[in-house]
Amino acid sequence: MNFTKANELIKVAKSIAIVGHVRPDGDCIGSAIALCLYKNADMYFDGEVPAQFDYLEHYKDIKTKLDSDKMYDLLIVVDTNTVDRLGVFQALLNRAQKVLCFDHHLGFNIKCDVVISDAKQASCGEILYDFFVDQKIKITKSMADALYTSISTDTGRFLYPSTTSHTHTVAAALFSAGANTDYINYTNFRVFDMKLIAGLKQILRNIRFFNNKQIALSRLKGAHKYDEAERTKFKQYVSDIRGVRASVIISQESRNRFVVSLRSHGNVNVEVPARALGGGGHKNAAGFSIQGKYKKVVKRIIAEVEKVL
Numbered sequence: 001m002n003f004t005k006a007n008e009l010i011k012v013a014k015s016i017a018i019v020g021h022v023r024p025d026g027d028c029i030g031s032a033i034a035l036c037l038y039k040n041a042d043m044y045f046d047g048e049v050p051a052q053f054d055y056l057e058h059y060k061d062i063k064t065k066l067d068s069d070k071m072y073d074l075l076i077v078v079d080t081n082t083v084d085r086l087g088v089f090q091a092l093l094n095r096a097q098k099v100l101c102f103d104h105h106l107g108f109n110i111k112c113d114v115v116i117s118d119a120k121q122a123s124c125g126e127i128l129y130d131f132f133v134d135q136k137i138k139i140t141k142s143m144a145d146a147l148y149t150s151i152s153t154d155t156g157r158f159l160y161p162s163t164t165s166h167t168h169t170v171a172a173a174l175f176s177a178g179a180n181t182d183y184i185n186y187t188n189f190r191v192f193d194m195k196l197i198a199g200l201k202q203i204l205r206n207i208r209f210f211n212n213k214q215i216a217l218s219r220l221k222g223a224h225k226y227d228e229a230e231r232t233k234f235k236q237y238v239s240d241i242r243g244v245r246a247s248v249i250i251s252q253e254s255r256n257r258f259v260v261s262l263r264s265h266g267n268v269n270v271e272v273p274a275r276a277l278g279g280g281g282h283k284n285a286a287g288f289s290i291q292g293k294y295k296k297v298v299k300r301i302i303a304e305v306e307k308v309l
């Protein structure tokens with residue numbers, strides 16, 4: 001790992017921008033905030049920043065619009081390695097002298113000066129923890145809250161198979177560093193409000209099965225009402241039905257535009273159908289956007305997913 005080279009870039013930079021993927025989740029928000037707490041930076045995310053992460057320091061400083069023609073010494077990309085996934089903030093790639101990337105996804109297509117990438121890690125937050133420890137950077141309570149949020153959310157509170165002993169070791173260290181683990185897990189996983197109950201009703205009512213009930217699919221209409229964190233809460237109800245090996249949640253953005261999330265168990269690799277349909281992700285969690293008539297969209301998705309069963 002080029003931790004020292006990465007830290008050198010950060011140390012010499014007088015102005016830093018941090019960017020994560022579109023529709024930011026707990027991992028990219030937590031990672032960006034932890035880095036921002038190490039060295040002050042402007043954080044940019046394309047899309048709604050879920051309100052449930054408002055307990056994190058600097059949450060209010062996150063920008064969703066680009067400051068006109070501001071230039072940076074360094075751009076740090078977190079939790080993605082794909083230019084498209086930066087959304088409107090692809091523009092930042094041309095506004096920074098140097099680019100540094102911390103990521104844990106497969107593949108790579110951003111041109112960087114230094115890359116810290118490890119697809120075996122369950123979250124970007126774990127990579128940053130290793131970076132801070134390696135570089136003897138003190139992890140404050142606020143940084144621990146941010147990194148614990150990354151790790152807890154990207155592993156579905158340590159339930160996904162991506163979770164490793166390293167994940168637990170890092171979680172224990174963050175607990176010791178003062179992370180408010182009880183509150184973080186409560187607000188991200190346990191609490192439900194009336195809006196979520198309405199969405200969940202819809203998800204459960206719309207479940208359909210394919211391929212001998214090995215694929216479960218559901219549809220969320222009016223998806224714009226739910227942010228990424230809220231949508232994540234629905235996924236488990238479809239993916240964790242006994243016997244289901246791959247699941248599909250279709251969030252309807254507008255009449256013919258959908259954001260699709262795939263989940264799978266064991267060796268079923270849903271990154272393959274996601275990539276075939278223009279997206280990407282991990283073996284057991286991937287996604288993409290698609291346009292078309294709903295029925296045709298469903299057919300296309302199922303045809304790709306059944307190839308990997």
Ligand SMILES: [Mn+2]
Nearest residue numbers: 027079124154
């Ligand atoms: Mn991640």
